[in-house]
Amino acid sequence: MKINVEQRALADATRWASRYIADKPTVPILSGLLLNAADDTLTISGFDYDTSGKATLAANTPSTGSIVAPGRLLADVTATLPDSMVELAADDDVLTVTAPGNQFTLPLLPANEYPALPKAPAATGTADAAEFAAAVKDVATAAMASKDAVGQVEGMGGIRVRAQGERLELAATDRYRIAVRTLPWQPTRPADDTMLITAPILADIAKSFSSGDVSIGFPQPGGGMAGLATTDRTVAVRTRVGGFPPVENVAPKAEQASGYAEFNPAELAAAARRVAIVRDKNKRVRVTLRDGHAEIAARGDGPAATTTVEADIADMEDGFSIAFDAEYLTTLLAPMVDRVRIWLYTHTKPVLIEPLDETPYRAVLMPVRIND
Numbered sequence: 001m002k003i004n005v006e007q008r009a010l011a012d013a014t015r016w017a018s019r020y021i022a023d024k025p026t027v028p029i030l031s032g033l034l035l036n037a038a039d040d041t042l043t044i045s046g047f048d049y050d051t052s053g054k055a056t057l058a059a060n061t062p063s064t065g066s067i068v069a070p071g072r073l074l075a076d077v078t079a080t081l082p083d084s085m086v087e088l089a090a091d092d093d094v095l096t097v098t099a100p101g102n103q104f105t106l107p108l109l110p111a112n113e114y115p116a117l118p119k120a121p122a123a124t125g126t127a128d129a130a131e132f133a134a135a136v137k138d139v140a141t142a143a144m145a146s147k148d149a150v151g152q153v154e155g156m157g158g159i160r161v162r163a164q165g166e167r168l169e170l171a172a173t174d175r176y177r178i179a180v181r182t183l184p185w186q187p188t189r190p191a192d193d194t195m196l197i198t199a200p201i202l203a204d205i206a207k208s209f210s211s212g213d214v215s216i217g218f219p220q221p222g223g224g225m226a227g228l229a230t231t232d233r234t235v236a237v238r239t240r241v242g243g244f245p246p247v248e249n250v251a252p253k254a255e256q257a258s259g260y261a262e263f264n265p266a267e268l269a270a271a272a273r274r275v276a277i278v279r280d281k282n283k284r285v286r287v288t289l290r291d292g293h294a295e296i297a298a299r300g301d302g303p304a305a306t307t308t309v310e311a312d313i314a315d316m317e318d319g320f321s322i323a324f325d326a327e328y329l330t331t332l333l334a335p336m337v338d339r340v341r342i343w344l345y346t347h348t349k350p351v352l353i354e355p356l357d358e359t360p361y362r363a364v365l366m367p368v369r370i371n372d
Contacts, residue, residue, distance in 0.1 A: 001065035003037050003088040005057065007099060010086055011078040013044045013055035016208060016233065018075040020046035020053035032068035032109040033075075034117070035088070037061040045117055046071060051201060051237045052117050068109040069095050077104050120227025120236040121217035125187035127168060129206075129214040129230060135170050135181040136206040138335040138361055142179035143172040143199035154242025159199050163191040163218065171247055172199060177328045178247045178364040181335070185216070193218035195226050196240040205235050251364050252352045257343040259315030261289055262356065265333040265340040267309045271296040276326035278303035283326040284368050289313050298326070299370075322347045323370045332363040 017033055025031045025048070034045040042059040045052060067090045074097075078086065081099040089096045090108065097104040139159055143149075149157025153175070162169045166187065171180045195218050206214075209230050217227030225236045275298040276283040288295040289311065297306040322344065333340060336355040343352040353363040 001035075001037050001067055001088070001090045002063035003035075003042055003059050003061055004085055005042060005059040005088070007078065007081045007083055007086045009057045010042075011075070011081070013042075013057050014071075014075040014078050017044040017046040017053050017055045018071045019204065019208065020048055020051050020235075021071045022048035027113075029068065029109055029113045029115075031071055032114065033071040034066065034068050034111070034114050036066045038064045047115065047117055049115075049238075050198075051205075051235060053205075054117070054234045056232045056234075065090070066111055067095060068111045068114050069106055070109065073106060077106070118225045118236045118238075120225060120229065120234055121219055123188055123215035123227070123229070124163060124191050124193060124218045125168075125185045126213045126215050127183060127185035129209040129212050131183050132168075132214050132216075133206040133209060135168075135183050136203050138181045139170050139172040139179040140199045140203040141172075141331040141334070142174060142177045142363070144174035146198065146200065148174075149242070152243075155196055155240060155244040156242075157198055158196040158240040158242070158244065159202050160194060160196050160244045161202075161216075161218075162194045163187060165191070168216075171244075173245060173247050176325070176366045177332055178251060179332060179335075180247065180251075180362050182360040191218075195219055196242070196244050197226060197237055198240055201237060205237065209233065247364075251362075252343065252345060252350055254343050254352055254354070256345070257352070258345055259313070260341050260343045261294060261314075261316065262312040262339050262341045263294070263309060265336040265338075265355075268294075268296070268340070269330040269333045271307045271309045272324075272326040272329050275305035275307055278305045284323055284370050285326045285329070286321055286323045286370055288319060288321040289316050291318060316344060320344070320347070322351070322367050324365060325368055328365055332365055335359070335361050 036043045040061050043056050045054040084100050087098040095106045144156035146157050160171045167182050168185045169182045215229045219226050219239050223239050223241050226239050228235045272285045275296050278298050278300040285298045293308045294311040338357040341354050350364050350366045
């Protein structure tokens, strides 16, 4: 195999595909990147049995074929080369990488041992890639940590992606908080599909698709591989099989609230982080509503802290108090940049958090008990 390709395109493709090499591959062959050259096109693929990523780029291919090169080493080598044309020439055992004034020889891995790559399903529809990435980021922090998402709560380690007509809905929960974000998309057929993808994996995939449109392919009913693709990048990712709770059925209703308080989300988050530093663990803060402001307080084993933030309060008694985990509160506030309304019920019932602008995002947070 012999290829001539631009250094920048090659370095970017190998770096991207190497994201899909496991940190500790279960078999040595999966430490490699699969390179396939044909018809003036080079594809570079990485695979870890759960997720595969394939980058496609234009190249001059005087001699075609497939090889498996050491993945992260190839990515490091191509990143250090000068901005020029690069030649990749492979025989049975060695890949020679040549650029003006530079030459590297890399041992090849046995291509016949590389597993067959899963096929991504056909696209069900397309969405703006940047908006999709932002939506995934908005909800991902509410998912349960993968190490905790086992057994009956396995599904809570994922992000539920649901297609409903011309709208995509993304949701995540860890039982103590819920985050839901919607965005428009263009289905290729009437769509009413649902899939569940491990939250960190989907977040990493979405972050790598930063511009243009992303095509999204839902798996067949019962699970399997989902597909996400741009014009030159394709990912096939295994969906989760654990059940995801019906969060829409447990979320409180605004019309049933006792009242609400409106805040600048950045100010409220900063206040919660500020006072929480007096607690060594269980970073919990108390929010007490006063006339035109809220007191944010925390007490540790000795130290204590109080600060105030401006608030617009309606239909709540002066002195109403409720406590939250500071980290959970700040992560749910992070997607909102304008005013936020927190619908309140009792000090033991979950609150509903909604932005006052047009951002299609909402969150639910369980309060905590503080004995101080």
